[in-house]
Amino acid sequence: MKKLAIISTIVLGLGFVSCDSHLDVNQNPNSPAESNMTPSIMMPAAEMNLAATYGNLMRIPAGYFTQHYAQAFGTSNYMGYSQFQMSAVRSSTAYSQMMRGALKNLETIRTLSKESEPGSYLAATVLRAFAFQALVDCYGEVPFSEAFDVSNPTPKYDDGASIYSALVAEINEALANVAPTDRVATNFLFKSNTAAPWIQFANAVKLKLLSRESGxxxxxxxxxxxxxxxxxxxxxxxxxxxxxxxxxxxxxYYSEEFATNFGSTQINVVANIALIGTMIQKDSEGTVLYEDPRLAAFFEPNGSGNYTGSISGTNFSTSDAYKSTYWCRPVASFDMPVYIMTVAETEFFISEYYARTGNAAEAEAHYAAAIEASFASAGVDGAEENIAFYPYDQSNYKKCIGIAKWLALSGVNNYESWCELRRLRYPAFGTVKGSDMYNLMDDTSYKPDLYQAGTLYTPIQVFGQVGDNKLLERYPYPESSTSTNSNAPSFSNSDYTKPVFWAN
Structure with missing residues (x-):
């Protein structure tokens, strides 16, 4: 795996962060002395650890688990993900970087700012809530109440529901003590140095927390x-x-998968037939009925100028026909955003609330607003045609919202798509399996037309602990935590398909 690098404009001397090295500004010998720490010194380092973890280490596996991504020909870096598999060792990187690099530093910022900088306190609190929610949504249970007690090397794992409740309470407490004009420590997320945009962001994170547990x-x-x-x-x-x-x-994400700075030219991530086959709808004769304009914003056409999707569970290693250039790569650039929360996500949550409470008119209006926001984020026109092709359906709101959200997030935030897929259960599994669409030993067996639009399918050689027509519901607890923590819960093979608390 390529090395990741985390940046800071502050004098922290941060250097490179790799899969085996997790930045911790509190332990960095090049960092200022602890007595000289300020929120403005620490915030950028915490943010960059969060951005690298959430925007890359969590994004890539989730892209495979949602069947937005498939594995390219000739490489096997992420074949396990493509078969719905995650190991305790492999999940340790994201966990350690989020805990030690982001959350530990955010906790220190909260301590430093609580009495004198309510704006900085809110910023650190909402980022902390965002990061802890991401970990809970991965693992179900993580150290929380005892996570940063330096005198306790074996913190307990708190249950996800309790952590969610505590995070909402922390956000409420921070919001109650801040004014929009309060100043915020130097940060990368907002250009404004006041608390006003952080208040809005806190409300959006709170909405996401509450919506996840609404069931x-x-x-x-x-x-x-x-x-x-x-x-x-x-x-x-x-x-x-x-x-x-x-x-x-x-x-x-670009540095990991696309850049050649570290001497690697490996290609891993390509488009999945599930996404291509849903964004380009055809009739039985192969005539295109609808092509989603966002597809061109999310994925490049292949070497022949066409949009083609590969199949979960294989990298076509035995193929003579389906080389890397046959498949579509994500659109990517060195300066592409790391999306934390989009307007479309918020609008989908609002739509779902109104649908759940029986206000079909408002649900439909916010469903449309969510799709319009997604098209705006992608920088393309055509939202009205998309809404007409995928109209809102109050009688089956989870399905229409679930599929629309799965499409909207496919090019901007695969991790949140995996979360919502597990919660809303849409797209659902169809009747076609990956092995129906391709036989590993027969190139002529590739039959993408068998794919059923708006569905998932069982990967070829799916991970045995997940099995047919099931999602990977959670990560195994990270080896970097459990190997030294006698209070860590056990994890059995059946737990791979055990939903986290909000998906029960």
């Missing part, structure tokens, strides 16, 4: 009150305009 907790009153305030971000929240075309300063 297992009575939170609709809280969601309704939050929506009534109508103070959410009006533009996508993303780390953008900060990346440079220099080693160590590129978008982390």
């Amino acid at each position: 297992v907790a009575s939170v609709d009153a809280e969601i309704g009150a939050l929506i009534a305030e109508n103070n959410f971000p009006t533009t996508d929240v993303a780390y953008t305009g900060i990346w440079k075309n220099e080693s160590g300063q590129m978008n982390p």
